[in-house]
Amino acid sequence: MTLLAVENLHVQFSTPFGAVYALRGIDFELSKGEILGLVGETGCGKSVTGRSIIGLLDENAEVTQGRVRFENADLLQLSEADLREIRGNRIAMIFQDPAVALNPLFTIGQQIGDVLRAHGADLRSEQRERALQLLNDVGLPDPAQLVDVYPHQLSGGQQQRAMIAMCLAAEPDVIIADEPTTALDVTIQAQILDLLRMLQRDREISVILITHDLGIVAETCQQVVVLYAGRVVEKGSVETLFAQPQHPYTRGLLSALPRAGSRGRELNVISGTVPSGLERIKGCAFAPRCGFAMPRCHEQQPAFSAFGPKQQSACFLHEPLNHD
């Protein structure tokens, strides 16, 4: 069942050097209780996508087209007040670096309390009780003590768990996790991912996991959406897409992936560089780096071709050859 659908999302930034086309038409659907990986190189628009879903774009950014459907509503059309009801309460967000995402001057308990208060809880004793429960749920040892400490007194992994506890406070249906493990040690990374999987399994929370790491996607997600220069190039279930990648870009990414499932490698091993976003791209954005590029790839945007019920890829190679 589709819980959230991003449709034809376009976002651009105004900069002193002109408009930057960050998203040029993003489409994907998130089903209830699944983990969807949003994957791509730095600057491909994966974080922008995550942020535009709950209206947290920077001031110089503008959604120029598209919809984000969530329960009969278009989130992009909601007022700030209505969005506030959604944020935290229905859709929560985890950030890359918990050290800066937690407020240094308030204790963990106070910060969880703020979220609880924002979404209905009034009694202070009740809040504390809930905070202790939440800290316990995310696997933090000795919640009774941690509830009263300041973020800098925790380790990175503990901070991220506390951040997740904050996110869970109002029992959201969707968590957007923006590179939640990038700032952490490798062993801690695995624990945090386990925690996300557990939440998905036990509470049926859907997760949009934004990452540049295909290894993480393979281990954690059911669905995957591959972004390149602000567009989706391929999407599908993890099993089919990893087994039979269709798009040349995805293939490039997967062949660059070390076999033994080790994480932490950057993906920019395909030769060439990502387009800057300053110029309008006519054809397929990947064409300049693509080994199979044809003349029309530089002129037209390819449409999606389906590969079975669970996979789609946008490339002219999938279409029957027509010599023009």
Next chain:
Amino acid sequence: MRARVEVGSTLWYLLRDRVALFSLAFLILVALAAVFAPLLTPYAAQGMGDPDLAAKFRSPSIEHPFGTDGLGRDQVARLMFGARRSLSMGVFVVVAAIAIGAPLGTIAGYLGGWVDEVLMRITDIFLAFPPLLLAIAIAAALGASYINALAAIAATWWPWYARLARSQTLSLRERAYIEAARSIGVRDRVIIMRHIFPNIMTPIVVQGTLDVGTAILVAAGLSFIGLGTQAPYADWGVMISDGRLFFLSGRWWLSTFPGLAIFFTAMAFNFLGDGVRVAADPRLRRIQS
């Protein structure tokens, strides 16, 4: 290459900042009035201090737009000649303070160790005095004059630039190209002169622009209490002080105009400095513009 891009985008932002541009235009006008004062006023002699007792205490008129003082001197001419001292004092204080502070701070930051420690502790001591106070004591010790006031203020101002230059140098020292130059045995003197100094000047110039306005205020303060420019010459601070005794008894024009001159000039430097500061700092651009 990188530096050029930075200067380019800084200028781009600055040119969009109308307040900063307007301030700059105002300052250029004031500076031109100061430089060409003898050509611009028929009262050049009075501007330099000669009395004209026949014309004393005239209230503002077409002939004397800002009136005349107790010695019959045209206030417009006085202001233009006073601008020479007030402006130059502000600029020279900052230039002198940078000339002392920037090299010391760079060397301290680059060499580190005990040199750094000693220098920073010295700046701590200077900064332990409330501003102006130490300058008053030094100016008094040196004797009241324009040049001594300038020296006294610069002597209390350089630690700020030493600290700024040091922190900038520290962050540069870690850069790969500096380490590379060191590792292949390029001499320290060459690295400092060729690689570090040019790179730390941007933030120092930004701070300097902001500080000129304050330096003009401080200099006017010293002049006001009699430790700066001496008669028959005047700067704006002296003019306020001279007019003070007659100010409340109806000769309002005496202190008002020199005060406004300081006020507007200091404001222009502050606006310009703010503009440069924001334009030169991508982070500030993002949150302030």
Next chain:
Amino acid sequence: MFTLKYLLRRLGFSVFVLVGALVLTFFVSHVIPSNPAALYAGARPRPEQVAEIEKKLGLDKPLHQQFYLYVSELLEGNLGESYHSRRSINTDLSIFLPATLELVIAAVLIALLLGIPVGVLAGAWPRSPFDYATRLVAIAGVSVPSFWLALIAQFIFFSQLDLLPLGSRISRDATLFYPVTAQTGFYLIDAAISGNWKAWADALHHLILPALVLAAYPLGITIRMIQTSMLEALSETYITSARAAGLSRRVILFKLALKNAIMPALTVVGLSFAYSITGAFLVETIFSWPGVGKYVTEAVLNVDFPVIIAVTLVVTVVYIFVNLVVDLLQSLLDPRVRLA
């Protein structure tokens, strides 16, 4: 609580700058002047006066012995005597220092009580008309010469409106008919503890104008710093994460961002104090305020060098102490500093 280690380190630093300030004032008084004895003797000294002073100050001795003499006099609490009035500087300062501190504290309070809320609101609503007006006021505050502002204020509130007195700490009527008995030297406090409310109101009436004028510069600094730190706090990731959690704008602005923005406020206290003192040196004369500023200004005119040096030293000691208190308070409030 802050750790003992932090406390000791901070105290040690204060002692260090104190000693440094001593060395520097010694340098300014004994080394820079081409003829220190002549300076000490004041305006137009007679030769025998100069010789007497040279002997008294030990200027014929080597420098390190001179320094020893200088410090040992100070350690006995003796600041010397004015060469103009021949009075003990200690006695003079015991009267003038409280007068200045009363004025400076009033100015600091005005600057903070007005500047912090205004800065916070301006930072909370960037690019609003209020923001632009605030920036203008802040820049005007740090650009206006205090002594000129004092004159203009007198012109408006005394000459034109006749609302406030021209100057001095208290009216002649008060000193004649309901005098304040000096205990702390702060008139407002002394009048209050003796229940002398007429004198209290009179002293307050006299305090308003000079305090407002002195507050202009620190007010500008306070507004700018608080506004900037508010803007910076609002651009932090933890604000984005608070928004992502659905917290209301009110909570984000006035609880989360404010607490982070207010941290530099204590630094602003120290700065405001410093700039108010600086202002006091220039405007006390204009308001006939019998404080150290007027004392020094007159000393400058009379080339009364011992007074200048003594005031420099004493006011700096007060300033060092204020900074120490501010730092310790800050470490109490900020959990990160406290545990560092």
